[in-house]
Amino acid sequence: MKRAFKTLSVVLIMLVLVGCAKQNIHMDITNSKVTIAVTDAMNSSLRTEEDVAKMMEEYKTLGYDVKEYSGEEDGMVGIVYSKTYKLSEVSSEEAVEFHLETIGTENFKEPKIFKEEKGFLGNTYRATLIFDTASASLDGYDPEEIEENASSIDISYTVTLPSKAKSHNADFVDGKTYTWKVEYGEKAEINYVFQTTSPIVFLTIGLVAAVIIIIVVYFVVKRAKNNKNNQMMDNANVVSVAPVQPETVKP
Numbered sequence: 001m002k003r004a005f006k007t008l009s010v011v012l013i014m015l016v017l018v019g020c021a022k023q024n025i026h027m028d029i030t031n032s033k034v035t036i037a038v039t040d041a042m043n044s045s046l047r048t049e050e051d052v053a054k055m056m057e058e059y060k061t062l063g064y065d066v067k068e069y070s071g072e073e074d075g076m077v078g079i080v081y082s083k084t085y086k087l088s089e090v091s092s093e094e095a096v097e098f099h100l101e102t103i104g105t106e107n108f109k110e111p112k113i114f115k116e117e118k119g120f121l122g123n124t125y126r127a128t129l130i131f132d133t134a135s136a137s138l139d140g141y142d143p144e145e146i147e148e149n150a151s152s153i154d155i156s157y158t159v160t161l162p163s164k165a166k167s168h169n170a171d172f173v174d175g176k177t178y179t180w181k182v183e184y185g186e187k188a189e190i191n192y193v194f195q196t197t198s199p200i201v202f203l204t205i206g207l208v209a210a211v212i213i214i215i216v217v218y219f220v221v222k223r224a225k226n227n228k229n230n231q232m233m234d235n236a237n238v239v240s241v242a243p244v245q246p247e248t249v250k251p
Helices: 008-018 049-061 143-152 199-240
Strands: 021-029 033-043 065-071 076-086 114-117 124-132 153-160 172-174 177-182 187-195
Touching: 021 076, 033 065, 049 065, 049 076, 124 153, 153 187, 177 187
Parallel strands: 021 153
Antiparallel strands: 021 033, 033 076, 065 076, 114 124, 124 187, 153 177, 172 177
């Protein structure tokens, strides 16, 4: 089976066994789109250029945008593969429990990630995500060896929202970006709720701004015109009251 079709949990076991590695999932969510990007990297001494090239080709075949990951600071090599969806495409009116480890697998064709609750001023989205790094079979692997190397892998889920979350259980928060750190062997549950802004709100703000600009321009022009008229009247008055010079009488 191709590497792209392996579950992420199986891949994580292999990464743990070889040591220093990372599996980072990031979602960038706007009012209308969701971009999912996965960083899959490991120590450069354990992955060849041929391995990276093969990975890139496999994920491109699956329709992902793929670029090479080269971490100068962490000494890792690998890939970052990503795909963008409409927010409506990955949302459902029914309650959803989504497994992050299915990203990049054959089960990730038409994902439903969020429960959507429609509203006049904006929709509310509820995320119940599972990051299960303990579901793969450990048959054939030394449990002690896995436990010894588990701390060397960086596993995380990060999301950047269009607005601050209404609720969440994130480990770290930076503005509108929320991060969950996951230990290998853990089945983590990730929860957050966020809201988008309806186009009606943006349209209303635009109309109000346009009206304010028109009013301001009207009064500025009117004031300039009044000042000009007043100046002309002042000039006319000055001319009308100018003293008349007496005629010079010749002797």
